[in-house]
Amino acid sequence: MTLTNALESRLGYQLRRASAVMMADLSRELADLDLRPAEVTTLLVIAENPDCSQTEVGQTLAIKRANMVPIISRLMERDLVERRRLDGRSHALSLTDAGRTVAADAQARIDRHEARFLELLGTKDVAMLFRCLPAIRAAREAEADI
Amino acid sequence: MTLTNALESRLGYQLRRASAVMMADLSRELADLDLRPAEVTTLLVIAENPDCSQTEVGQTLAIKRANMVPIISRLMERDLVERRRLDGRSHALSLTDAGRTVAADAQARIDRHEARFLELLGTKDVAMLFRCLPAIRAAREAEADI
DNA sequence: GCCCATTGCTATCCCCGATAGCTGTCCATA
DNA sequence: TATGGACAGCTATCGGGGATAGCAATGGGC
Numbered sequence: 379m380t381l382t383n384a385l386e387s388r389l390g391y392q393l394r395r396a397s398a399v400m401m402a403d404l405s406r407e408l409a410d411l412d413l414r415p416a417e418v419t420t421l422l423v424i425a426e427n428p429d430c431s432q433t434e435v436g437q438t439l440a441i442k443r444a445n446m447v448p449i450i451s452r453l454m455e456r457d458l459v460e461r462r463r464l465d466g467r468s469h470a471l472s473l474t475d476a477g478r479t480v481a482a483d484a485q486a487r488i489d490r491h492e493a494r495f496l497e498l499l500g501t502k503d504v505a506m507l508f509r510c511l512p513a514i515r516a517a518r519e520a521e522a523d524i
Numbered sequence: 525m526t527l528t529n530a531l532e533s534r535l536g537y538q539l540r541r542a543s544a545v546m547m548a549d550l551s552r553e554l555a556d557l558d559l560r561p562a563e564v565t566t567l568l569v570i571a572e573n574p575d576c577s578q579t580e581v582g583q584t585l586a587i588k589r590a591n592m593v594p595i596i597s598r599l600m601e602r603d604l605v606e607r608r609r610l611d612g613r614s615h616a617l618s619l620t621d622a623g624r625t626v627a628a629d630a631q632a633r634i635d636r637h638e639a640r641f642l643e644l645l646g647t648k649d650v651a652m653l654f655r656c657l658p659a660i661r662a663a664r665e666a667e668a669d670i
Numbered sequence: 671g672c673c674c675a676t677t678g679c680t681a682t683c684c685c686c687g688a689t690a691g692c693t694g695t696c697c698a699t700a
Numbered sequence: 701t702a703t704g705g706a707c708a709g710c711t712a713t714c715g716g717g718g719a720t721a722g723c724a725a726t727g728g729g730c
Contacts, residue, residue: 381569381576383585384568385585388634389638389650390637393543393657400539400660405716415716422531423527432678435527437527444718444721446678467676467726503655507652510652512538561685579707590690590712612695675726676727678725680722681721682721684719688713692711693708694709697704
């Protein structure tokens with residue numbers, strides 16, 4: 379690591395590296411739930427929004443419709459999520475009792491995970507991050523559809 | 525997008541989403557170079573550090589030795605990078621003339637890409653990001669080896 | 671009633687990263 | 701000086717996440 383690296387002064391690079399570190403930590407924290415991060419976030423969104431549809435979850439989490447399919451399938455196989463036909467096209471998603479239990483567990487794990495990182499930062503910095511990061515995200519609203 | 529999403533108040537989630545947006549933008553900007561982001565960053569690190577080794581680049585960019593191999597191979601196939609045997613184990617990497625040209629082009633593209641996002645943020649916010657993001661990254665130094 | 675948008679889905683691709691384990695080389699030291 | 705361990709590069713393979721193209725069935729507006 380004796381090399382110079384001008385990328386260190388690039389926002390995109392820093393975001394990517396920092397995000398990768400947190401993702402790796404999250405994965406470790408979630409490891410023995412046997413759920414991927416994307417499955418957990420899906421579970422939590424459904425927990426918050428009973429009777430939502432698959433595409434709504436996808437829009438919320440920026441996951442394409444096509445990529446939602448295996449996520450929901452796996453959550454249903456595991457009996458964490460169930461769905462009820464709404465009309466010929468859409469389903470209303472909700473958690474099973476087991477799903478609620480796992481969701482609560484996952485929440486606790488995410489809390490611990492987040493706490494580990496938040497304690498490194500001042501409250502002012504944290505506030506700034508929660509202002510800046512969504513601003514960065516919003517930059518793309520004008521172009522992409524997701 | 526009418527759903528509530530408690531993940532919005534999670535640092536890891538915000539980092540991931542913001543990073544994804546910037547990566548997508550970068551990919552578009554680099555598209556007609558026909559180089560993946562990982563290849564471009566490798567190219568730039570070699571440009572800055574002539575005669576560095578493959579594992580050094582990997583350590584700098586947090587890319588495992590095994591995953592550096594196809595990156596370097598492709599850069600050499602494209603005649604952007606050349607290497608000279610140092611001893612029986614290691615090579616000294618450097619850019620070809622073509623590599624220098626492409627690296628300069630890539631730099632310009634990254635500059636434009638970065639500028640698009642930096643202009644959304646105040647200089648104070650940017651300074652804070654360049655303080656906080658490395659701090660988040662450093663949180664893992666005690667555990668992982670990379 | 672018809673056309674178009676929407677929902678869920680299949681199939682397939684790409685990028686990035688991780689792991690395990692191999693070969694050949696070097697270097698320290700016993 | 702012989703040897704064991706560290707190191708560089710490499711192979712093979714897996715996993716996670718995301719993208720695209722296109723299909724079938726359905727719903728709703730005109």
